[in-house]
Amino acid sequence: MSAPSDGPILDRLIHEPGRLAIMTVLSTVESADFVFLQRATGLTKGNLSSHLTKLAEAELVTIEKRFVHRKPNTNVALTATGLQRITQHWDRLHSLRNFSAQSLSE
Amino acid sequence: MSAPSDGPILDRLIHEPGRLAIMTVLSTVESADFVFLQRATGLTKGNLSSHLTKLAEAELVTIEKRFVHRKPNTNVALTATGLQRITQHWDRLHSLRNFSAQSLSE
């Protein structure tokens, strides 16, 4: 059967709204800096910072800190596993949505 | 613009994996009882119970407790607003996924 009770356990680390937004944006873009991500996701600096730290600890993103025009510039990109995981997460969301009740009838 | 920073703030109450599963299953089915939902979602009794309580407190579902064949039977259904909210939630997830970076360029 292919009920939601199967594999599709949603990973909280990625599912959390802020991080889902971050990961999804990153999956469309090669790399992005802190300010861009903040605008793209609507997160506050503080929350974006701590979400990025978590994602980096899980090795889903890489973070590079530089100076550009004498200002700090934090550049973020998905790792290979990060890309795989966000893709998989969206797949699981889709299969959850496409769930149909009769698959439980056995 | 239609960036994720706009409306699409994801509602944690519905977004939580267990409740997202519950609500999604309920949206396909008119009504379901406790045991059915447990199998459909893969949640433990305890967690299903507490999630249902939260959903009921938010008036997204109605809960009716009966006895069937002398056994307790808890029947759950979406309210009108519940259906609206889960539908809206999936819409927002889709627009998040379909986000394209250039909408920020202004």
Next chain:
DNA sequence: CACACGAAGTTTGCGTCGCAAACCTGTTTG
């Protein structure tokens, strides 16, 4: 009858988490 057992839920304890607010550090601006 008494006692165990199971089904169907509920309650509790606790570690974890996300958020807002405070803080930090270097750079312009008045």
Next chain:
DNA sequence: CAAACAGGTTTGCGACGCAAACTTCGTGTG
């Protein structure tokens, strides 16, 4: 120089989800 600002980081705390313990009612079974 002081003040404001840009770009982040750290902290405090209330809320939350999970697993495990508890409850209640009904059904064997010796």
